[in-house]
Amino acid sequence: MTCREVVELMTDYLDGVLSAADRAKFEQHMTGCDGCSTYLDQLRTARMLMGKVAYEPVPAPLKAELMNAFRSWKAS
């Protein structure tokens, strides 16, 4: 496998869906390739940072309206 091929298989690798044969070739390539190891680390970092954008404060008026709706729902 070449680096150009390996970079396109990284999401499949991270999701554990490569065939056993492809996985073996992928891992064999990775052990000897700093560029691809770095690239995989960077994809993992990108994924981790995307998890960090999850937080967004609920605007106060929206929260108030939803809490009122919850109270009405609870009362009914």
Next chain:
Amino acid sequence: MLSVSLHVDPDLEALRSGNEAAFEALIGRYHGPMLRLAMTYTRDRGAAEDAVQETWLICLRTLSRFEGRSSFKTWIFGILLNVARSRRRKESRILPFTSLFWRDGDNARGPTVDRRRFGGDGLWSQPPDSWANIPESRLLDRETIDRVKVAIEGLPAKQREVVILRDVAGFDAEEVCSLLSISAANQRVRLHRGRASVRKTLEEYLK
């Protein structure tokens, strides 16, 4: 599946018992991913907030009918997708919305890394620089996170919705396929292309 129907979701239980604090925590926890997903379909943030609000109202109204065939979280996001898509259809009747969503060609094949970075032998000629020496404080600072937000918002819509569901909202591959009614292979292609774009943005920003 038996294991799914027997699964007790603590959020669901808390809501059903009328626990206000649990509801408040839940809307807070999901607001970011829900808003970002809704923005994939709506013209602006305000319309996306309306979609999130409508979703929660529907959730409350139909909570008694939730049967646990999917996880509670999947059920909530499924409602959001229906609401956002339906709002988009209505908007497109009023606004000259030139089918932005379907035009983006994001299932395109083609490499995710510039071919010029590889030699004729397919090996790196311009490998990426390691980020190992970048201090965590910089990697996690507000500006980096803002760059990531902008990068996600700039993705073609079909990639964006998969990336938001997988990497922002934290769904697994199977759940995303079910929510979006797409194949596992399609889900992975979109995710891979989306992640590769976000990585590229970060690479340019962090160098």
